[in-house]
Amino acid sequence: MLRIIATRVVLGILTLLAVSILIFAATEILPGDVASAVLGQGATPETLRVFRKELGLDRPAHVRYAEWFTGAIQGNFGKALTNKRDILTSITPRLKNTLFLAGYAALIAVPLSVALGILAAINEGKLADRLANIISLATISVPEFFIAYLLILFFAVKLRYFPSLSTVFADMPLSKKLHVTALPAVTLTMLVAAHMLRMTRSSVLSIMSQPYIEMAFLKGLSRTRVVLTHALPNAAAPIITVIALNLAYLIVGVVVIEVVFVYPGIGQFMVDGVSKRDLPVVQACGLIFAGAFITLNTVADVLSILVNPRLRHPV
């Protein structure tokens, strides 16, 4: 089993390396370079030439990749081309904000959706099952910004329970942060809950058709007991994978939520970097996103191995 886990981790690292090359190559082939994007229509051929030279864009790509990657693994992403700020110092608070919001949403979403999923499985076909299904599907079927605008309209503009701007600052106390980010956290919960809920429900139910479950029922166990102690442990692997995917989504896929709630996360930072062709910023964000995604997936793989009774007790 240790060998399987080690293989997974090594594969994760190799994937990250491959992704770093892809990120670098992709930023290279973006149309238009940073000099013309930064200067906009204020660019004349002469100012462009000066700026390009200043940025080192006249050197070959592989040289710049080698420099960038060796720097990046030491935590040195260089300086932003546009405003000359140190990228790591600019990214750190934003990454923390993103992780804070993702963690906040996950703390609500994961227990809620797994519990509701199990509840739905226990009560398959009954009212509770149907309600959980209908509500979660309804929230996932409308675009996220629509939910966000509705929440803002009612809870921020009309009722004024929460601010419409969820911007957090370093000097805010935790209680205030939790208050101002409540609306985006709820929005994100609604986005990811359905996926996890339905996966929990269906993987539990698919186990329920196995012969050993039938055996458990024949022993005279209650449905709740069968689901919780016999079906759930065997259904855990796909649930963990889905949770990991959704956690990754909460970190890398919430740019729209950041924009609507004016939340200073890393997504908006990357979008700004892309539109200004600030390559080092884009590369750094890309690498962090890839890292988050790969890490969470690797953790999910390892956990699935650990919770799987068949892998835990090899014959």
Place this chain on the structure above:
Amino acid sequence: MAKKTLGRRKFLALSATVGASALAACAAPAAPAAVEAPAAVPATDVPAPAAPEPTAVVEMATAVPVASGKPKGGTLRIGMEGGSATDSLDPRTYSDSVMIAAALCCMNGLVEFDAAGNPTGELLESWEAKAGASEWIFNVRQGITFSNGKTLDADDIIYSIGIHRGESKSPAKGILEPITEIKKLSDSQIGITLSGGNADFPVLLGDYHLVVVPKDFTDWEKPIGTGAFTLESFEPGVRLVFKNRGGYWKKDRGNFDMVEIRNIQDPAARTAALQSGEVDAVNRLDPRTVDALMKDANLNIVRTKGTGNRFCFVSRVTDAPYDNKDLRLALKWGIDREQIIKQVYNGYAVPGNDHTLDALNPFYNTKMPQRVYDADKAAFHFKKAGITSAFELQTSEGAWGSAVDCAQIYQESLKKAGITMGVNKVSADGYWDNVWLKVPFCAVYWGRRLSADQVFRQIYGSASDWNDSNWKVPAFDDLVAKAAVELDNTKRTEMYYTCQEMISEDGGMICFAITDYLDGYSKKVMGTDPHARYDLNDDRIAEKGWFA
């Protein structure tokens, strides 16, 4: 200089647009028709911009008497579009509203503009031109101190202009190109020599990139300036906080204790923040939702008519088939300006007259009739042109958010005149690199320039890199050069009138709409008059405003 005052980032344009409409629909339950029915709104019946005096086109001025002893104090919170996580306070990087407004909190310009758009002294107190307008003498305002205690003198001015010249990547480099020499005449006087005469030169020095710092200053993280405020904190793309440093040299200005500029890119989020009282002022309200906001008793909506961006479809007159003047005329007569303004801009725009000068410019040609949609004339010129080959217009969200909608309405209105034009929607990414100035017919927008000379030279001059219609007419260049040194205003006006007629008649540009600026304020914010240059009272609401 940068023609873009509107952000070019259209990454989320679609979602933001849909969201904004959704919010509008929800925000106006009492008047659901407001989103779709501009006819129900006052002042959407836009007259041709023939209004001779600027005051007639500036609407909803808050008519505040200029009284001395305005109340001091309070924190002004501004929510603005036009900023980015890549922003810097280095004036050589400014390209959009947030940094323009931020710079004017802690620094001052060389020249500022009054509400009608005429140059007035700022750190350059006064000036005079020698005959021929190629030699200028500027007097440096005396008794001004920087936030580090240094007293302003001529060296600081020369340094602050100098960083935009020579081996510089500043967008202001181009407008300073005509300067051949800057001399220090004394601590309080500088002399500037130009390569050619230009009666509008002080206007050029009002460019927003030209802010003043002490000589040899380089630490743009902590700018030193002569403004009313000093920088407290700056998180690019998030917020800027400024604190009043007291004793501002401009009388009656710099009244707030603190100023906070928040970056709010999403129009619906800006609107919600204003409505819920989390900010006191916002820029660039969405024209599709502003009607609902006007009904809100807690808000004050300030509209500046026809000074925003100029939206155009530009053909290159050197490329076939646009080298045919009759085709160009057909394309000009065949665009339904009123319909585009009504449907796309919800009435908050004025029709363009195929050149980019607006009615607030003192040299705007009021005698030239406004071109309106005329399918018969379009068909007549198209027939005369005898074009048989297909031609297409390239458009993109990357040109501006609604460029595709505008192009589609245009295509329909041409069809009614029997003209078939293809519309090709191209990628927003790299639009200004790969499409603009390169393809024969595409969507372009231009920002306002304060001097007519600047407009004519940059957009239509033979020497300009940005002459996107490639319309190069020596007679026009001569006339512009002559007008630039003509100090008799009547003669000069006449020349500029002719320039506009030449462009409108012969040029390759179809300029169909000039938008309004729409600011939103809470009722307690005073000093919110419309301004001829930029929104938010020329991006100076922080220093000009006060709380009631």
